[in-house]
Amino acid sequence: MPRVSRNSPLVTMILRDDVQSDVLRKVKSGEVDFGVVISPFSSDDLLGEPVMTDSFCLVVRGDHPLAREKAVPWAALTGEPLVMLDYASGSRPIIDVVMQKHGIEANVVQERGHSATVFGLVEAGVGVSVLPWLALPLPANSSLVARPLEPRAERIVELVRRRDRSLSPAAESVWSLIGALPARAEDLG
Numbered sequence: 379m380p381r382v383s384r385n386s387p388l389v390t391m392i393l394r395d396d397v398q399s400d401v402l403r404k405v406k407s408g409e410v411d412f413g414v415v416i417s418p419f420s421s422d423d424l425l426g427e428p429v430m431t432d433s434f435c436l437v438v439r440g441d442h443p444l445a446r447e448k449a450v451p452w453a454a455l456t457g458e459p460l461v462m463l464d465y466a467s468g469s470r471p472i473i474d475v476v477m478q479k480h481g482i483e484a485n486v487v488q489e490r491g492h493s494a495t496v497f498g499l500v501e502a503g504v505g506v507s508v509l510p511w512l513a514l515p516l517p518a519n520s521s522l523v524a525r526p527l528e529p530r531a532e533r534i535v536e537l538v539r540r541r542d543r544s545l546s547p548a549a550e551s552v553w554s555l556i557g558a559l560p561a562r563a564e565d566l567g
Contacts, residue, residue, distance in 0.1 A: 391552055397491050398468035405538055411549035414556070416468025417534035426536040430559055433532050434473065435524040437500055437507045437516070444506065449526045452480040459505030461496050464489040469533060473508050476531040497522060 396404070401413035405424060417426065436450045444450050444458075455477065462484075463470050477484050487505050490496050493513035500507050501520050509524075510533060516522045537556055539545060545553055 395492075397464075397466035399466045402538070405540060408540065408543065411545055412537055412539040412553055415536055415538050416472070417536045419468070419536075419538065423541050424538050425541045426538045427557060428534050428536050429557060430535045431532045432510045432512045432535055433530045434469075434476070434508050434527050435511055435514070436527055437497065437509050437522055437524050439500060439503065440521045440523050442506065444525065445523045447525055449528045451528055452476065452482060452531075455482050455484070455506070455508070457485060459485055459487040461488045461490070461499045461505040461507045462486050463493065463496060463509070464491050466491055469510050472531070472533050477508075 394401075394404075394410070396413075398415050398419070401410075401415055402419060402421060402424070404410045405413045406421065414429070415426070417428065419426065436444060436455075438445050444454060447454075462473070465471070474484070488496075488499050490499065493509055494517075496507050496509065496513075497517050497520065499505065501517070501522055508527065511524075512535070514524055516524060537553055539553070544550075
C-alpha cells in the first residue's frame with residue numbers, strides 16, 4: 379500500500395480504479411471515505427469539490443490518416459467507427475453531448491468499461507476513440523497516438539464524499555493533498 383507522504387508515515391491509502399457508477403455507490407454506502415468522479419453527478423447526499431479540468435483527445439493508430447494532424451476537429455469523427463467508454467464512465471455522457479453539439483452521428487462499434495480495453499481495440503484496428511487526457515499514457519510500445527480534439531471540450535474532475543459524514547483525519551489529509559493538485563490536467567506532466 380502506498381504511503382501518503384513522508385510527513386504522515388502511518389497513513390496508508392488503497393487506491394481503487396472503478397467506473398464512476400461504482401465510485402458513487404461505494405461513497406454513498408460508506409465503503410470508501412471519498413472518491414474522484416466527473417461532474418456533473420446527481421446525488422443530494424453527496425458533497426463535491428472541483429479539483430481540476432480535463433479535456434478530450436482522439437486516440438488512433440499511428441497509420442490512421444487522422445494521426446498526421448496536429449489537432450483534429452470533432453467533425454472528423456463523422457463516419458469513423460468509434461470504440462468508446464461505456465455509460466458507467468462519467469465521461470461518456472459529456473462526449474455524447476459534445477458530438478451531438480457538433481452534429482456528429484456517432485458510429486459506435488464497441489463500448490468498454492476501461493480505457494485499457496479501449497486501447498487494445500483501437501490498436502487492433504476496430505476503430506478510433508475519444509478519451510479524456512487523464513486516461514493516458516498510451517500503452518508502451520503501441521502504435522497509438524493521441525491528438526487534441528478541437529474545439530476543446532472540458533470535463534470537471536471532482537472529489538466527492540458523503541454530505542452527512544465527516545472524514546477521518548487521515549482521509550481529510552489525503553482529500554487536501556488531492557485538492558492541491560494543479561487546476562488543469564495538462565499541468566500535471
